[in-house]
Amino acid sequence: MKQTARVTVLGAGAWGTALARLALTNGNQVQIWSRRGPSDLATAVADADIVMSVISMKGVAALAGQLQVANLKPSTILVTATKGLDPETTRTPSRIFRDTFPDNPIVVMSGPNLSKEIEAGLPAATVVASTDVDALTLVQQVYSSETFRVYTSPDPVGAELGGTLKNVVAIAVGVCDGLKLGSNAKAALITRAIPEMLRVGVHMGAQVETFYGLSGLGDLLATCDGTLSRNYRVGYGLAQGKKLDQILDELGSTAEGVNTTHVLVDMANREGIPVPIARQVHRLLRGVITPQAAVEGLMERELKPEACDLKARN
Incomplete structure (x- = not known):
């Protein structure tokens, strides 16, 4: 028999609303x-079995502090569905929650989950990742349905970073499509992005295999293939000559890849991680180069065997 729970969703945006509806449809008690x-x-979290955080990255650290003051129960499962890196500490959302609530089970939810498609009832799959097996089992039961398949993973770092790093790539792919460079260039860009994501992920403690699953490759493909992705639309708009501020105003919501790019490049500079795609996106977002120059910068890199990047582990 499927378990049910009291669920509090923190964040009333499109993704938070979709997750609330999924849990409610499964017979759980839900509040937003x-x-x-x-x-x-x-009051909202007092009796919750599961607290689902679906707020933008910039608000996660402050929210963790508020929850600490709210005296969250040690048994409450904290689930994060936010994708990003903290600009001050480079921590992921789950790391922030783990540092603040060392006694609570922490779960990451990540996958190819475009909120508009889920709201429309279209089939989708996701990953919930944690080192706490009991927490994983409950969250999987709460959210699994005929249209939303939930898999489990023991690698929360990898699941979270896959969903975070692909946003940077989505901006680059949006530029590629905006410049009408064709399917060959797009396929090459996405493929070359995988070892770059791997280098960063493994450096931060993730497992390689996770990046070839739903929260890595799956999320990358969904985010890089269509106008439902906010990060893709940022790149597409830049390729059309729009200013970044104008694009973000038109979106009316957060494109986490913008902040992630800046934080990632700062970290890569500090720790010596090769991130050529992220570096060109970073320069483009800062207005240092044009979209055409960003593409040329990637195409003019030194010639080398493909395997030398695919085997890179740090």
Whole structure:
């Protein structure tokens, strides 16, 4: 018999609303909390079995502090569905929650999950990742349905970084499509992005195999193939000559890949990680180069065997 739970979703955006509806449809008790809403955070999480955080990266550290003041129960499972890196510490959302709540089970949810398609009832799959098996089992039960298949993973770092790093690649792919460079260039870009993601992920403690699953390759393909991705639309708009501020205003919501790119390149510079695609996206976002120059910068790199990058582990 499927387990049910009391679920509090923190964040009332498109993805938070979709996750709330998925849990509600499965017969769980669900409430949504928003910073702009009337309900008190401490009251919203007081009796929750699962607290699902679906807020933008810039608000995660502050939210963790608020939850600490709210005296979150040690048994409450904290699930993060946010994809990004903290600009001050380079920590992922799950690392922030783990540092703040060392006694609580922490779960990462990540995968090829475009919220508009899930809201429309189209079939999708995701990964929930944690080192706590009991927490994984409950979250899997709460969210699994005929249209939303939930897999489990023991690698929360890899699941989270796959969903985070692909946003940088999505910006690059948006540029590629915006410049009408064709399917060959797009396929090459996405393929070359995988070893780059691997280098960063393994450096940060992730398992290689995770990047070839739903939260890595799966999320990368979904985010790089269509206008439903905010990060893709950032790259596409830049290729059309629009300014970044204008694009973000038109989106009306957060494109996490912008912040992630800046944080990633700073970290790569500091720790010596080769990230050629992210580096060109970084320069483009800062207005240092044009979209055409970014593509040329990638095409003019030194000639070498493909395997030398695929075998890179740090």
